[in-house]
Amino acid sequence: MNAENDHTPFDILDRATTAMRDATPADAPPPALVASTVAALKSLDSNPKVVLRDARKWFMPRLVRYGSLATAAAVAVMAGTLWLMERTATTTFAQVVENIRTARSVSFVIKEKLPGQPLQSMEMAIQGDRMRYVVADALAIIVDTKQRKELQLDLLQKIADRTDINGEVPAEVLRDPIERLRNLKNEIKGNVKQVGDEELNGRNCHVFQVKGQRGDLLIPDSFKLWADVRTGLPVKILAEDERMSLTYERFVWDEPLQQQLFSLEIPKGYRLRKLEPAVVESDRIYFNRPSLQLDSMKPDGSGVQSQFVPQLLPLPDSYVSDETEMSVDGRYLAMAFSHMTDHGAFPPDRIFLWDRTRPQQAAVKIQFPTATELNFWQFSSDGERLYVAWWAPLPDHQQTKGHTGADWIDLKDKSMHPVKLSTFRDAGGAEQEMVFAAATRDGKTYLLIGDGLHVATADGKLVRRLTPASDRIIRGSVRVSPDDQRATYVTVHPEDGSQELKIVSLSGDEPKTLLASGNFTAIRPRWSPDGKRIAYSCRSFDPANLPRHYGSDMDLSLVDPDGGNVVTVLTEKVDPRGDGIELVAWR
């Protein structure tokens, strides 16, 4: 026995206990974990139905939603609406509007209630050209509407983000929201009426009802306003419909606010956020937590790492997470944001190719013609092309009638080339255009969806039908194996709406079911790089939960192409009303 062992207790349990006790890490809980836990507890306190795992992330969508010009625009929209009514409403109301216009500063509280979510309270202050918006203990946004600059402060993590609102933001969004609303004034004529007087918080108020305002994306299409009889300034604004309820109250008008509150300088104690370059590793499965982050893990479910969702655009547009694709080398993300115009929010009209290893570098934008709606996109398995399927309105039909199509983009020179599609006869005998679904590595063979899934040549000739004509196939689900021999696809059950995962040989064998219908929806399959396994994310099926039939269980599983050896590597409980994990790629 050596000297070292003289001090070693022989009781193996004592040794193990000592070892574990001494192995205590010195680190503190990560600030982000503390912050999200506090946020989750606060939300659970008022909304016990929020599921734990979701709750950790739950708070972030709110921040994302308000992490841009959106809220500032919402308030400006309200103010702008009042401005518009100056020429159309009663004299009394015009005075109210005039008082708002000449006010030098205002601060107020916004309370927002969305169905099934707890009440959110935010503070807003406007002075001159600057606005300050605060979600207590979480987020502050300062916007200079004249300089088009924005500063976001993460109040918990003490991280600052600076955003130049100019740049990639479409012109229609960049236009002054008030100026934008001037175009709407014809819609509001005759829709303002005084509905009597009320006492509110000890003040005598005139009450006005405004109806028929075309619904902005952020506020309901009618609202009620209480104006102090004595000052002629708003005391409360209530805007509500079936989607949401917004209350603006606790107005303080014309009291000088501290300039420091509106400073775009990074406050003492804060650091500027930096995007860290991603390290591309092989054999990892990537999945989205919608609108929040891209995560990855090893195929055995271990080594989960959080990546990030690049905040490419300081827009009210939202990140279309369920269509994000990753290049074969794992380096690029092809991603998109919803396309927001004065007429509403639409599927994307542009794709961004973003190099994860060079996050500071601007993304390459691939813009499609005006009014085109991009449905889904896929990298070719040699990584040289990006196939994009789209819908575009027919000329002179103004979005009411359109046609589908597809292009492929040469990723070397970003040139765009049309994909030639075939047609088929539908049940009524009418000729219909087929829809692009996938392509083989060499780009010479396409899979098209029409009356079932078809193999076609690149010059548009149909070769064979692989599935029954009646199969309702989800387009983005069609994925060709790395060896180009087989394809996975997802069908929708015609009666109950659940989904089924299938595999078929491109040579035309009978399709095989990998995941039967009745129990799952939102199935997203992806092949492993060697083609020996298939990963899929899926969600429990709840027919009672309209409209998407989402249940509260999400799985990410692996299966052999012959249907055997099923292993679930990730299971999560999610809010049935919200989105769940979305498989992106296996690289």
Next chain:
Amino acid sequence: MDWSHIVELHGPTVWRISRRLLTNESDAADCFQQTFVSALELLRREPVANWGALLNRLAHARALDRLRQRQRQSKRQAVIPDEGIADRSAASPPQAAEAREFAQQLREALADLDPRQGQVFCLACLECFSYDEIADQLNITVNHVGVLLNRARTFLRARLAAHEPTTTASRRKE
């Protein structure tokens, strides 16, 4: 309820317990949140007199739950590798490796232990609470604490002996 204050005050303890038993940071993060959410659920039923004791007990319970869950999963699939926490007292790399092995075997044994016995063992042997304090926290008698702890130690010792690290076994023969 001032959750910011409670998490700030007791978060480090809950995190230490979670990391000690689970080591895997992602699991520890889940355990951390589950602990506080469990506390919230308890709070809905009854007032909390001693947040420190409650969170200590809950953190151990949730971490042991997660250990058991991992153990079950490991029978179906590959185990999530732990992120090797350094043993601060280990004097040399071989000692550190051996300590890690011991600690890991104890974690695995704890996963198979009766939940109540596991809690008593953790509170007594890892957190060094007295029998009185444990009895108070778990709402059992002091004698019962002794019985549970004795059973836990017997079980764990047997389990560890069956998987004794080779380095130790060979040294003991010297």
